[in-house]
Amino acid sequence: MAEERMEEEEEKEREKENAKYSILIPTYNERLNIALIVYLIFKHLRDVNFEIIIVDDGSPDGTQDVIRQLQQVYGEDRILLRARPRKLGLGTAYYHGLKHASGDFVIIMDADLSHHPKYLPSFIRKQKETGANIVTGTRYVKNGGVHGWNLMRKLTSRGANVLAQTLLWPGVSDLTGSFRLYERSVLEDVITSCVSKGYVFQMEMIVRATRKGYHVEEVPITFVDRVFGSSKLGGSEIVEYLKGLVYLLFTT
């Protein structure tokens, strides 16, 4: 009996060792970044079983041509292009990519090199060490940091964070970051109950996950503001954020 259980445990251990990771990257006009990030992912995840799923929303700048070239080099089984005909938004892009993910874990990251692939091993290590359901990258701790923000951007970011921390008690220090590792079933569960867009979406995901009692761990990451391409989130971000905060107060 005990022996049997031991074997089962070992089996589980082995499964964990060979866990597969699906790296989900939404893109819109990231022609200059996508090849760089794919190269860096392969460089930093040498002994890991992973696939890259790119959800491109019909970028007019030829992002998909570059992705096809990359498939020739790295293989179509490692780089999956799951395109959509037109720009349908980030939240649904994750959902779309997730449907095609075959890994035990799903890692979500931006294509614009603000999320450096060199941190991927620390996400994976943290998950293995703690057995967490979610590992989220946080910028506001020791060894973390941001580069390239002006004072105004820093101020809004700090203000937004203090407000959310005081009102929502989320238990996570960086709510709007989107560099995260999820157990696949957990992501499937959480994402279906999220309706927000933009920054609020990231916040909603992590707040709902903590409310559902999932185990969330953090790893420090640094964030260098995008070098190539242009930002797609803009306009009345602050108003949207405040609305999102109120929405989360009432629904979580």
Next chain:
Amino acid sequence: MKHILKIMGLLAAISAIWIGLLETSVVPRSYTWLLPIYLIVTLGCYGLLMVGVGLMFFPTCPQEAVLLQQDIAEAREFLIGKAIDVGSD
């Protein structure tokens, strides 16, 4: 439980204590009347302080930008060798 209810609960508890203080007048009434104002001011100060401290100790990483440039150069070299379009600067 929705989070707003938790906060309402907290507020209700604080109000209850306050009313209790008013009724029993352990502390002089005039002080008790001022307590909510103190509370709001304290909360505001706490918020401003947290934002201020956060700004002062905002973690930055200029060296990361340099490292990233090196990584980009390295990636470029490899990708150009594979005839992948990495654009011209």
